[in-house]
């Protein structure tokens with residue numbers, strides 16, 4: 001798998017997410033121990049880390065599903081921890097969150113899943129316009145034919161793509177992908193990687209991609225950070241991150257990657 | 260192996276610790292229940308109203324439960340009538356059967372049986388559905404798409420169940436009485452009009468109001484318990500089963516307690 005060409009449209013002067021000294025513990029168990037992170041406009045940032053290191057917790061804090069214990073989380077110029085519910089909702093509309101297990105609404109068809117955010121947040125949108133938009137994002141994820149199916153009738157990879165389509169439909173400025181390729185076969189992985197890059201190009205989004213799949217990291221990341229022991233210890237391009245004698249970094253590489 | 264166990268004084272200390280922990284947990288749970296209820300009463304008044312979801316839930320809860328509940332009501336009507344006959348026959352008072360059936364079914368059996376069956380059918384369904392939505396992060400997904408999941412899921416279900424259980428109760432009561440009538444008609448050859456004249460003669464307006472109020476409270480309880488258990492379900496597939504199971508058990512338990520309390524209140528009013 002070829003490494004990605006770094007997106008020329010990244011604006012290093014504009015931070016869409018800026019996190020400083022973020023700490024989070026569950027009871028006595030410290031998950032995040034002082035995380036600093038910047039996401040620049042138009043950038044795909046890959047967060048690597050072993051299972052249970054708190055990657056999902058990190059993006060849940062970014063989207064206000066969980067709250068940090070200490071530190072500041074600034075998203076699009078607003079401090080997430082301080083927002084009133086109404087302002088938090090307004091901010092959330094600009095963030096697309098693709099869940100680790102897709103989190104499609106089981107009781108609704110694909111069409112209803114995609115219409116769900118639209119019905120509530122684009123109220124003056126006409127019936128036809130909504131249908132067109134649904135078809136447009138379905139086409140973008142390459143699943144136009146699934147529109148009338150129930151989530152239970154889809155494969156894992158298809159569910160993932162519908163999940164991504166559902167978050168794309170409100171044209172977010174920021175995309176958060178939680179393990180977009182976990183549990184998928186290599187070919188579907190490549191499709192998803194291409195989709196992530198396509199989304200970056202087409203919608204000019206900035207994204208955080210969480211993964212422990214290094215193929216994916218290399219294919220989609222403009223920049224890679226590695227979460228070790230509750231902090232980001234390595235940062236840079238894919239090659240830079242793994243150019244290290246740190247045993248934890250090396251074992252991550254060797255275990256994951258044979259090329 | 261825990262060696263400390265044999266030290267003098269250790270066991271009682273530990274036991275005391277466990278009791279306070281358990282007490283803590285009960286109070287924390289009560290506070291959570293209170294907050295959940297308070298949130299419902301805060302959010303039910305304000306838009307956005309999820310009418311479509313409310314109607315869908317009314318259909319799920321009301322129409323889908325109808326066959327089971329009416330069948331049960333019908334059979335209970337027949338059986339209850341049949342089993343009561345011998346005791347009245349001892350006094351030669353079988354002509355009082357319609358009055359007896361009426362009082363028993365309208366005051367107690369109708370609302371209670373409907374609520375218990377609905378607790379089993381509706382409560383477990385709500386608990387399992389919301390539980391699995393919690394476990395698979397569908398509730399989180401709603402939240403990050405800036406939709407209030409509490410309003411969409413909880414408020415709609417609690418409202419639907421509060422509306423539909425009284426309707427079901429009315430229906431069950433009627434079907435039960437019909438079952439009773441069939442049995443009376445067969446044995447005592449009472450006509451339909453005479454039967455229902457006696458039925459309505461035996462009860463008062465207070466009885467009907469009391470039963471309605473009771474079934475509204477039962478409906479609210481079933482919806483609320485199911486939603487609370489499901490919405491706060493723990494992670495993992497095990498959590499879903501637990502949520503469904505404890506929805507039923509808790510709802511039934513509360514229904515019995517409420518039945519007892521309401522009975523006391525009604526009796527006090529009646530005596531007044």
Ligand SMILES: Nc1ncnc2c1ncn2[C@@H]1O[C@H](COP(=O)(O)OP(=O)(O)OP(=O)(O)O)[C@@H](O)[C@H]1O
Pocket residue numbers: 026031049050051052053054055056057058100212
């Ligand atoms: N709501 C919660 N309550 C208690 N502990 C939690 C909660 N959410 C996460 N944790 C704990 O935080 C740690 C990090 O969890 P997280 O889901 O972020 O891991 P992850 O890095 O995403 O791992 P994976 O790659 O397996 O998804 C885990 O040990 C988990 O037990």
Ligand SMILES: [Mg+2]
Pocket residue numbers: 055056057100178179
């Ligand atoms: Mg995770």
